[in-house]
Amino acid sequence: MTLITLDAVTLRSQPYSETSRIVTFMSRESGLVKGMAKGARGKRGRFGATLEPLQRVRVTLSVKGSRDLQTVTEADLLQPYERIREDLFRSTYAQCVLELTSRVVWQEHASEDVFELLLAILHAYEEGIGDPQLLFITYQIHLSAALGYAVDLEACSGCGGSVGEQVRFSLAEGAALCSGCYSQGGSHITLSGESAALLVRLSRPDGIAAAAALQPGADVRRSSGRLLQRYLEYHTETDLALRSLRLAERIGTWEPAGNLKGTKGQTV
Numbered sequence: 001m002t003l004i005t006l007d008a009v010t011l012r013s014q015p016y017s018e019t020s021r022i023v024t025f026m027s028r029e030s031g032l033v034k035g036m037a038k039g040a041r042g043k044r045g046r047f048g049a050t051l052e053p054l055q056r057v058r059v060t061l062s063v064k065g066s067r068d069l070q071t072v073t074e075a076d077l078l079q080p081y082e083r084i085r086e087d088l089f090r091s092t093y094a095q096c097v098l099e100l101t102s103r104v105v106w107q108e109h110a111s112e113d114v115f116e117l118l119l120a121i122l123h124a125y126e127e128g129i130g131d132p133q134l135l136f137i138t139y140q141i142h143l144s145a146a147l148g149y150a151v152d153l154e155a156c157s158g159c160g161g162s163v164g165e166q167v168r169f170s171l172a173e174g175a176a177l178c179s180g181c182y183s184q185g186g187s188h189i190t191l192s193g194e195s196a197a198l199l200v201r202l203s204r205p206d207g208i209a210a211a212a213a214l215q216p217g218a219d220v221r222r223s224s225g226r227l228l229q230r231y232l233e234y235h236t237e238t239d240l241a242l243r244s245l246r247l248a249e250r251i252g253t254w255e256p257a258g259n260l261k262g263t264k265g266q267t268v
């Protein structure tokens with residue numbers, strides 16, 4: 001038995017038995033880790049609210065062999081993300097970020113890049129920077145790259161020219177073809193030039209800052225998000241119809257509900 005201490009974000013917390021919880025962490029040091037927190041349930045649970053989802057914590061685990069489930073021995077709160085919780089629209093999209101992370105990052109897939117990206121996106125939600133849906137799209141595209149499936153929509157992969165107004169995106173290659181280079185066959189998704197331009201902009205290193213300044217239309221946001229979902233599903237072989245995303249999209253259609261969207265009257 002070894003004790004390890006991790007810098008981590010809580011992604012999920014499921015009740016287990018009368019008194020315990022199973023908590024899924026995304027950690028800087030060890031990627032995705034699951035821990036059993038004994039005595040964590042109930043009002044006077046041993047860990048208080050520290051192990052609720054959407055917190056940055058310093059967690060100590062007792063690790064035995066290569067078991068998938070370790071034992072949580074200590075947890076200290078580092079960042080409670082209180083301001084995200086105050087806003088329903090933002091907090092629902094932040095849940096999408098957590099849910100997506102828990103599904104596509106495998107255990108033992110330690111990646112400091114993914115962890116840093118997760119912190120950066122949660123920071124943007126906490127500070128109310130940018131449109132929540134656009135931030136989620138930004139997360140999807142940078143997460144794809146961090147997992148080894150970078151998307152390249154800058155130019156046609158056939159002729160190197162501009163992708164034009166009707167882009168054919170290859171799920172297998174993560175690359176685009178212009179109408180001139182495209183021939184039938186293969187798993188291609190058709191995408192508007194506007195959506196491709198948005199994804200190019202958001203995929204750059206300053207994508208989060210760009211998301212704060214851009215205001216693409218609802219159709220462009222929806223098609224860009226869907227494309228990335230299908231792309232990640234293709235490469236991770238995981239169903240990514242996220243429960244939290246369905247909820248976030250439903251909240252997004254509640255009009256007029258400006259106060260639910262939080263970001264100081266900004267149009268979403």
Ligand SMILES: [Zn+2]
Nearest residue numbers: 156159178181
């Ligand atoms: Zn071409």
